[in-house]
Amino acid sequence: MKRLLTLVLATFILTLISSTALADGHTATVAECIEMSKKAAEAILKDQDAALADISRKDGPFVWKDSYVFVMDLKGKMLAHPMKPGLMKMDSLLSTPDKNPTEPKMLFVDLVVTAGTAGEGWVEYMWPKPGSTEPSIKETYVYRVPGTSMFTAAGIYR
Template sequence: MKKITIVAICLIVGLLSSNAGAEEWATKEECVVKCHEAAALINSKGLDAAIKEISNPKGAFVWKDSYVFLMNLDGKMLAHPFRPELTKQEHVLLMTDPTDKALFVHFVNLARKVGHGWVEYMWPKPGKTTPSKKLSYIYRVPGQDVFVGAGVYVGGMMY
């Protein structure tokens, strides 16, 4: 009986700790909501105000292990809270992930042709250098030639 009690306690502690960790990871639903909020900001306050807010690593568009980025339909990164050097390049379309996927080309094509959807690729987590599998939601801002994106890291994370 004592062994069963110990096993039950260990099981409960394990379940509670795994649920606590899940709260630290962004969900797909949160990515969609944040992208729509960023699009609303662009349409209400203008592109310059949105670039400033989206670029802020402590701003409203950075949460848990995710963030919103902003690009135009020509492939120029306009705002990225953790990789501001990407905004200095004319465009990022030639960049590929470690699997040779031209992720930014996929983003632009999806935004142009469909307007929204998901793209899977490899990208480092904030503060890390090793790429992890990521799934990003891309959303073209209605009435604009720009789109926003936000993603979840795949592998052991709930989404």
């Protein structure tokens, strides 16, 4: 009986560890967001039109796990967004709030200010995960494309 209990407990622990590892394999990391944002900025510097087209593709190289890169300019215009291409149709998103139902904040203003002043940094706001309509806390890394008025961004959900 003691061996059976030990076997069941060991199986439970291994299952728990492997399911946690599997879940982590599908969640973007802070390091990946920084790396992908900088990689997108490099692509923009090499060939802006091709890079913006790649970044805008849902099946493109800048979409991974549960995250993606998007690109804006310092006037608040969305230049590339793979999940919500409709955002690119607006002249400016600066008056658009996040998806927080109780205390909405002007997330695009925060993104632009971070890119324009610090050149890079993190902004927290509420936004739906890809494939969902429910808002989640999202922390987004913002990186100013050197020598331009554009910035790339990618985030993690909590």
